[in-house]
Amino acid sequence: MSLADETDETTRPLLRSRAVRIAYWVSLAYLVFAAVQLVLAVVQLVTRLARRHSGITLSWDPGFPAPQSAHAQVAGSASLVPGSDAYFTQMTGIVKDVPAVSIVFTSLGDLVAILCGAGAAVCIALLARRISAGEPFARASSIALIALAIVVLAGGEGAIVLHAIGTATVGQVAVLSPAEPDGMWTPPGTSTPIFALWPIGVAAALVALAAVFRAGAAYREDSEGLV
Amino acid sequence: MAGVHCRLDELLAERGMTLVELSDRVGVSVVNLSILKNDRAKAVRYATLTAVCAALGCGIGELLVLTD
Numbered sequence: 606m607s608l609a610d611e612t613d614e615t616t617r618p619l620l621r622s623r624a625v626r627i628a629y630w631v632s633l634a635y636l637v638f639a640a641v642q643l644v645l646a647v648v649q650l651v652t653r654l655a656r657r658h659s660g661i662t663l664s665w666d667p668g669f670p671a672p673q674s675a676h677a678q679v680a681g682s683a684s685l686v687p688g689s690d691a692y693f694t695q696m697t698g699i700v701k702d703v704p705a706v707s708i709v710f711t712s713l714g715d716l717v718a719i720l721c722g723a724g725a726a727v728c729i730a731l732l733a734r735r736i737s738a739g740e741p742f743a744r745a746s747s748i749a750l751i752a753l754a755i756v757v758l759a760g761g762e763g764a765i766v767l768h769a770i771g772t773a774t775v776g777q778v779a780v781l782s783p784a785e786p787d788g789m790w791t792p793p794g795t796s797t798p799i800f801a802l803w804p805i806g807v808a809a810a811l812v813a814l815a816a817v818f819r820a821g822a823a824y825r826e827d828s829e830g831l832v
Numbered sequence: 833m834a835g836v837h838c839r840l841d842e843l844l845a846e847r848g849m850t851l852v853e854l855s856d857r858v859g860v861s862v863v864n865l866s867i868l869k870n871d872r873a874k875a876v877r878y879a880t881l882t883a884v885c886a887a888l889g890c891g892i893g894e895l896l897v898l899t900d
Contacts, residue, residue, distance in 0.1 A: 830874030832864040 620739050629733035632726040639723035646719060650712035657708060660701040665775055669693040704774050711771030714764045721760025728753035742821035750815035754808040761804030769799040837899045840869040843888050858883035 619625060653661045671691035685691050731749045735741065844854065851869065855862045860880055867873050868880075876896075885892055 828875075830867070830872065832860065832868045832873045832876055832880055 619736055619741060622737065625733050625737045629730055629737065632730035632733065635726040636723055636730070639719050639726065642719045643716065643723075646712060646715045649715075650708065653703075653708045653712070654705060657703050657705060658701060660699040661703060661708070662697065663700040663703060663775070664695055664697040665700075665772065666694050667696045669696070707771050707774040709771075710767050710774060714767030714771055717760055717767055718764035721756055721764060724756035724760060725753055728756065742818055742825045744822060747815040747818040747822065750811050750818060754811035754815070757811065758804045758808035761801065761807070765801050766799050835871070835899050837897050838868050838871055838873070839895055839897060840865070840884070843890055843895065844869075847888060849888075854884070854887055857887040860884070 669692060671685060671693060673685050673687055673689075673691065728749045732746055732753075735743045735746045735749070740746075844851065851862055851865050855865055858865075858880070860883065864873075864880075865884075868876065868884075881892060881895070885895055888895070
């Protein structure tokens with residue numbers, strides 16, 4: 606036992622902290638869940654590729670304008686304002702001949718999102734382990750937080766980009782429509798965002814937290830051997 | 833090089849007191865008092881010094897002495 610361990614009375618209650626133990630076990634449980642999700646995602650990728658010519662369940666943003674009558678009057682309930690821009694943003698159906706590249710990119714996005722969650726769980730488990738060992742300001746804690754920031758930033762943005770590429774490569778999904786002159790209706794499709802702010806915000810917060818832990822480590826070092 | 837020696841062991845023996853009893857009286861853990869007793873402390877709080885001296889009925893100069 607080091608001198609620092611012996612004198613670190615302040616962190617001793619952390620050894621019995623139920624919240625830290627729960628965080629540790631929840632992280633481990635999430636890792637198991639992520640492993641199952643990973644297997645299911647790979648199975649889904651293979652299955653979708655094998656069945657893409659006969660039809661696979663697909664959700665997409667059709668960018669389809671909501672039908673609205675200019676003169677209809679609705680009373681007594683919330684209603685769409687005639688002439689406003691309203692669109693259906695998601696359709697789900699069994700679609701055949703979806704490009705393989707679209708299926709692959711969408712599944713890769715799912716895999717990256719799962720791995721991002723798993724990476725976050727590993728970092729939180731390591732952090733909880735350090736804290737429950739009575740060493741919250743160990744060097745490993747700030748390293749775990751920096752790693753967590755990188756995982757969230759790279760994984761979060763990566764998953765969004767891959768999903769966007771997957772969606773973009775679907776192009777347009779044609780729908781049979783007897784009302785159309787050629788019996789076919791092709792919604793215009795809309796662009797999918799390829800960037801999100803939340804991973805940057807979360808990563809920045811984690812980097813700031815890592816700085817706090819580094820400062821804590823410096824204070825701890827300074828008070829070693831203080832009785 | 834001169835160092836600081838803590839005479840806690842001698843003072844406790846003179847008063848027939850144990851480290852555990854002193855710990856109960858001053859509210860400082862046995863672990864920390866042991867560090868102080870074995871000259872392994874790098875710094876001492878005024879509060880610790882005051883409480884130990886009050887419990888032992890001694891002055892700071894009797895508890896801590898400069899050694900060669």
